[in-house]
Amino acid sequence: MGIESVPMTAQTLPIPVKSALRKLGSDIRDARLRRRIPAAVMAQRAFISRTTLVKVEKGDPGVGIGTYAAVLFALGMLDRLRDLAGAKTDEIGLALEEERLPKRIDLRPRRVKKAQPESEQARP
Numbered sequence: 001m002g003i004e005s006v007p008m009t010a011q012t013l014p015i016p017v018k019s020a021l022r023k024l025g026s027d028i029r030d031a032r033l034r035r036r037i038p039a040a041v042m043a044q045r046a047f048i049s050r051t052t053l054v055k056v057e058k059g060d061p062g063v064g065i066g067t068y069a070a071v072l073f074a075l076g077m078l079d080r081l082r083d084l085a086g087a088k089t090d091e092i093g094l095a096l097e098e099e100r101l102p103k104r105i106d107l108r109p110r111r112v113k114k115a116q117p118e119s120e121q122a123r124p
Contacts (some may be wrong), residue, residue, distance in 0.1 A: 013061055024068070025059030031075050032057075045074040 015022075032042050043053040048067055055063050056071050070079050083089065 018059075018061070021057070021059035021061055025057045028068075028071055028075070029057035031077065035075065037075075042071070042074060046070040 017031070033040070037045075039050055039053055043050045044051065047070060048056075052063065052067060053071070056068060069078065069081055072081050087093065
């Protein structure tokens with residue numbers, strides 16, 4: 001028996017994830033209102049329905065990330081999504097990578113062993 005994948009629903013998401021999505025949706029709505037863009041126009045610019053835009057602005061986890069990206073693009077905020085998981089902001093990843101670096105580097109030239117002729121290698 002293999003491991004069955006369980007669909008990710010709002011009930012199975014960790015609370016911090018739900019909270020982050022709600023904040024993202026709220027921030028998107030605030031950005032739209034600051035720009036004085038009506039919901040119908042925003043939906044049209046993002047090539048989505050008004051119903052989907054309402055879901056985005058509520059932080060619905062069932063909405064695809066592509067839809068969130070389209071809405072951010074329509075708001076002129078796509079660069080923030082592009083840099084979201086970038087190496088520069090990945091503090092944990094950078095720290096782990098730093099741990100794997102050698103503690104010191106030996107700068108002395110290494111000696112290369114001379115190959116023995118075949119006749120010497122065959123001797124017991």
